[in-house]
Amino acid sequence: MQDTPLALEVSGLTKDYGSFILKDVSFSLPHGYIMGFIGQNGAGKTTTIKCIMNLVRPNSGTVKVFGIDASREPVKVRHMVGYVGEEQPFYEQMTVGATAWFVSRFRPNWDDDLFKRLCRKYRVPLDKKVKDLSKGTRVKFALSLALAHKPRLLILDEPMSGLDPVVRREVVEELLDLIQDEARSVLLSSHIVEDLERVADYIALIHSGRLLFALEKDEVLANWKRLTVPRELAPRIERYAFGAGEHSVTPVTLPETPAAAHARRETVTVVVDRFRELLRELPGLENRSDVQIESIGLEEIMLVVAKLGDTEESRSR
Amino acid sequence: MLALIKKDISLSLRSLLQSAVVAAIAVLAFSRLESGVAFVSVWSLMIPYSYALMTCYTEELNNGLVFCRSLPIPPSMIVWSKFVGSLSVTLASGAYVSLLGLFAIRVGWLKVGDGWLLFRAIAVPWTALFVIHGILFFLFFKYGYKRAQSVASMLPLVFLVPLILPGSTRHQISSFFTRIFGKSPDPDVVILALAAFGLVVEAVLTWCAAEVFERKDVA
Numbered sequence: 001m002q003d004t005p006l007a008l009e010v011s012g013l014t015k016d017y018g019s020f021i022l023k024d025v026s027f028s029l030p031h032g033y034i035m036g037f038i039g040q041n042g043a044g045k046t047t048t049i050k051c052i053m054n055l056v057r058p059n060s061g062t063v064k065v066f067g068i069d070a071s072r073e074p075v076k077v078r079h080m081v082g083y084v085g086e087e088q089p090f091y092e093q094m095t096v097g098a099t100a101w102f103v104s105r106f107r108p109n110w111d112d113d114l115f116k117r118l119c120r121k122y123r124v125p126l127d128k129k130v131k132d133l134s135k136g137t138r139v140k141f142a143l144s145l146a147l148a149h150k151p152r153l154l155i156l157d158e159p160m161s162g163l164d165p166v167v168r169r170e171v172v173e174e175l176l177d178l179i180q181d182e183a184r185s186v187l188l189s190s191h192i193v194e195d196l197e198r199v200a201d202y203i204a205l206i207h208s209g210r211l212l213f214a215l216e217k218d219e220v221l222a223n224w225k226r227l228t229v230p231r232e233l234a235p236r237i238e239r240y241a242f243g244a245g246e247h248s249v250t251p252v253t254l255p256e257t258p259a260a261a262h263a264r265r266e267t268v269t270v271v272v273d274r275f276r277e278l279l280r281e282l283p284g285l286e287n288r289s290d291v292q293i294e295s296i297g298l299e300e301i302m303l304v305v306a307k308l309g310d311t312e313e314s315r316s317r
Numbered sequence: 318m319l320a321l322i323k324k325d326i327s328l329s330l331r332s333l334l335q336s337a338v339v340a341a342i343a344v345l346a347f348s349r350l351e352s353g354v355a356f357v358s359v360w361s362l363m364i365p366y367s368y369a370l371m372t373c374y375t376e377e378l379n380n381g382l383v384f385c386r387s388l389p390i391p392p393s394m395i396v397w398s399k400f401v402g403s404l405s406v407t408l409a410s411g412a413y414v415s416l417l418g419l420f421a422i423r424v425g426w427l428k429v430g431d432g433w434l435l436f437r438a439i440a441v442p443w444t445a446l447f448v449i450h451g452i453l454f455f456l457f458f459k460y461g462y463k464r465a466q467s468v469a470s471m472l473p474l475v476f477l478v479p480l481i482l483p484g485s486t487r488h489q490i491s492s493f494f495t496r497i498f499g500k501s502p503d504p505d506v507v508i509l510a511l512a513a514f515g516l517v518v519e520a521v522l523t524w525c526a527a528e529v530f531e532r533k534d535v536a
Contacts, residue, residue, distance in 0.1 A: 055386055056534040078389035085387065085536075089380035093328055105320035106388050 007031040007153045007185035013051055013061035020209060022047045027204050027214035029185055036196030037189040039206040040306050045189040046086055049157045053083055065153060082151030086158045088142045092131035096124055096141055107149035115148035136167035154186045193298035207305050224301050225275045228292040234268035240278040241270040242304060271304045321398035325372045332371050336364045341417055348421035357418045358438040362446045364410035369403045369450050377462035386535050393527040396458055400523040403450050411439050440508045447515030451522030458526040
C-alpha cells in the first residue's frame with residue numbers, strides 16, 4: 001500500500017476565519033480507496049474540502065491531487081476531480097441538458113453517453129429546468145455531472161444532506177454502487193456514518209477544526225473500545241483513554257454470601273482509542289472476567305469526541 | 318469562453334428581448350420629438366447597461382461563481398467573459414438602435430442633419446458606458462452584486478454632468494485639442510478616441526477584477 005500513488009495529500013492545512021480556525025489538517029488518501037470524512041456540523045469538513053477544491057484559499061498548507069499542487073494548478077486539478085458540494089449551486093433557469101452542455105465544454109473527458117445513461121438510470125429528465133428538480137433528483141443530477149467525465153478522484157461533501165429517509169436510502173444505494181469502482185478514489189464527507197462504515201477503507205475524524213485521526217477503518221474500529229474495568233485497574237487503563245473515565249458502582253447480584261453482601265464493587269467505564277497498544281501493556285486483559293470490552297461504531301466515536309469537546313469548552317469558560 | 322458568454326446571454330435572453338422591444342417603441346414613438354435623437358442615444362446604452370447588471374445579478378442569485386469555480390475554468394476567463402460579452406452586446410445593441418434610427422429617418426420621423434449625427438448619438442455615451450461596465454465588474458468580483466449595483470446605479474447620473482457645466486466648456490475643450498494638435502479636432506475622431514479610451518479603462522478595470530477574483534474565497 002505504501003507504493004500506491006496518493007490520490008490526495010493534504011499537509012498542514014490551516015484556514016483562519018476568526019471565529020473558527022481549521023488548524024494544521026494533514027492526511028492522505030491512496031489511489032483506489034475510499035475515505036470517509038466525519039465530524040459534527042461545523043467541525044471543519046466543508047472548509048477542508050473547499051480548500052482542496054481551491055474555492056477558499058488556505059492561510060497555509062498544501063494540497064496535492066495526484067502529485068499536482070492544487071493552489072498552483074487548480075484548473076489541472078479540477079480536471080481530475082468530480083465534485084458534489086453540499087449546496088450544489090446551478091443556474092436554476094437552465095435545463096438539465098443545457099447545464100450538462102455547459103459543463104461538457106470544460107471537460108475534455110466528458111462522456112455524453114455515460115451522462116445520459118446515468119440520467120436515465122436516476123430518472124433525471126434532461127428537458128426539465130434545474131429549479132423544478134426535487135432535492136433527491138438534484139443530488140442525482142449533481143452526481144451524474146460529477147461522474148460523466150470519469151474523474152480519478154471523487155469528492156462528495158454531504159451529498160445526502162437534507163434528503164428524506166426514503167430518497168436518502170435510494171441515493172445512498174446508487175452512490176455506494178458507483179463509488180466502489182476501484183479505479184476511482186473517493187473522499188466522502190458525511191455525518192451519517194453507518195453508510196461510511198459499510199464502504200470506507202479509511203476514516204478521518206475532524207473536530208473543532210482539528211483532525212483527530214486519519215486511519216484505516218479497521219484500525220479505528222479495532223482501537224476504539226469501551227472498557228468497564230475494576231477501579232484498581234483504572235489508572236493503568238486511563239492512560240489510553242480518550243477523555244476522562246466514568247466511575248460507576250455495580251451492586252453485587254443475588255444470591256450472595258453475607259460477606260459478599262457487604263462488598264461493593266466499584267468500576268470505571270472508559271473509552272480507549274489505543275486498545276491495541278493497551279493490550280501490549282496488559283496482554284491478559286481480554287481474558288479477565290471482571291473486564292468488559294465492547295466494540296463501538298463510528299457514530300459513538302463521534303459522540304464521545306463531541307462530548308469531550310463540550311466538556312473542554314465548558315471548562316475553559 | 319464562448320460557452321460562458323453563451324450561458325450569460327441565454328440566461329439574460331428574455332431581459333434582452335424585452336429591452337429590445339421597449340427600445341424600438343421608445344425610439345420610434347419619440348423620434349418625432351425635437352430631442353428624438355436623444356432616445357437613440359439613451360437606448361444604445363440602456364440595453365448593454367441593463368445586460369451587464371443582469372448577468373452579475375444572475376451569478377449572485379444562483380451562486381454561479383461557486384459553480385463555475387468548481388469546474389476547470391480559470392477564474393480570469395470567468396471575468397473576461399463578462400467583458401467580451403458586454404462588449405458584444407454593446408456593439409450589437411448599437412447596430413440595432415442604429416437600424417431603428419435609420420428607419421425613423423427613412424420614414425421622416427427622425428430629423429437629423431446627417432447620418433453621422435446618429436452615429437455620434439450612439440458612440441458618445443459609449444465612453445461612459447465602458448467605464449461604468451469596468452467599475453461594475455471590478456466591484457462585483459471584489460465585493461459582490463449588492464455593492465456593485467448600488468454604485469453602478471448611481472453612475473448614470475454622470476449624464477447630468479453636461480447639463481450643469483457652463484456652455485463655454487465645449488469651446489474650452491476644443492481650444493485644448495487645437496493647442497495640442499495644431500488644428501480643430503474632427504469631432505468623429507474625438508468621439509472614437511473617447512470611446513477607445515473608455516474601452517481601455519474598462520479593460521484595465523477588468524484585468525484588476527480578474528486579479529482580485531483569482532485570490533478571492535468564493536464559498
